[in-house]
Amino acid sequence: MNNNLTQSMNNTTSSCGHGIYQSLKHSSLFTVYDKMIALLNDYAAPLPPFLFRLILAYEFWEAGMMKYSGENWFSHITFPLPFSLLSNDMLWTMGTWIEIIGAIALLLGLGTRFFSLALIILTLVAINTVHWPDEWNTLAELWQGYAISDKGHGNFKLPLLYLIMFMPLLFNGPGKWSLDYALTQYRQKRQK
Numbered sequence: 001m002n003n004n005l006t007q008s009m010n011n012t013t014s015s016c017g018h019g020i021y022q023s024l025k026h027s028s029l030f031t032v033y034d035k036m037i038a039l040l041n042d043y044a045a046p047l048p049p050f051l052f053r054l055i056l057a058y059e060f061w062e063a064g065m066m067k068y069s070g071e072n073w074f075s076h077i078t079f080p081l082p083f084s085l086l087s088n089d090m091l092w093t094m095g096t097w098i099e100i101i102g103a104i105a106l107l108l109g110l111g112t113r114f115f116s117l118a119l120i121i122l123t124l125v126a127i128n129t130v131h132w133p134d135e136w137n138t139l140a141e142l143w144q145g146y147a148i149s150d151k152g153h154g155n156f157k158l159p160l161l162y163l164i165m166f167m168p169l170l171f172n173g174p175g176k177w178s179l180d181y182a183l184t185q186y187r188q189k190r191q192k
Contacts (some may be wrong), residue, residue: 049175050109052165057107059162060119064099067092077129098122106169116170123159123166124148131156 074088080088083091102115104115133145146157174180 046176049168050177051170052169053106053109053112053174053178056119056162056165056169057103059103060099060106061103064096064103067096068100079125080128083125095122106174109174109180112169112174112178112180116166120163120166120170123162127156127159131159 020090035188049151071083072089072092074092077088078084079088079091086094098118102119102122105111106119131144131145136142145155146160147155148157
């Protein structure tokens with residue numbers, strides 16, 4: 001389909017002599033734009049996954065250290081299956097260390113997909129047990145929980161944003177500025 005469109009445009013431009021398409025194609029504005037895009041693709045593409053890793057590492061480090069130095073407030077929480085099969089003390093310890101180790105791994109870009117998945121699961125459990133409104137009957141009532149507050153309606157805005165930030169890391173990896181990328185490059189050179 002694109003070939004037909006290109007052919008049609010070429011036929012139109014050749015029949016018009018100096019057609020609009022040819023003028024736009026050689027315009028200095030488009031040349032500058034193409035160079036900027038090439039520059040961004042070559043040098044700035046690793047920046048977004050790196051920034052996602054940094055902010056998520058900071059947030060989960062902070063949460064893990066708060067749990068590490070605090071008291072277990074999981075004791076009154078009912079967790080969904082299969083997590084309810086474990087004791088709340090065990091879940092507290094697991095959550096603490098997954099957040100701390102996951103934060104370090106994200107910062108370094110090491111095992112990024114594994115730790116992204118682990119932290120996604122942890123975040124989904126947190127949304128279900130802590131951040132979701134206790135009771136809601138309409139979507140409007142549920143939407144009140146999409147907030148960063150503690151007014152009794154839930155508080156799932158921030159964890160939902162974390163989940164969205166994890167998606168590119170899970171599906172596309174940590175980017176070039178990571179140990180995962182460096183290790184992959186090293187393995188590929190050794191195989192040659």
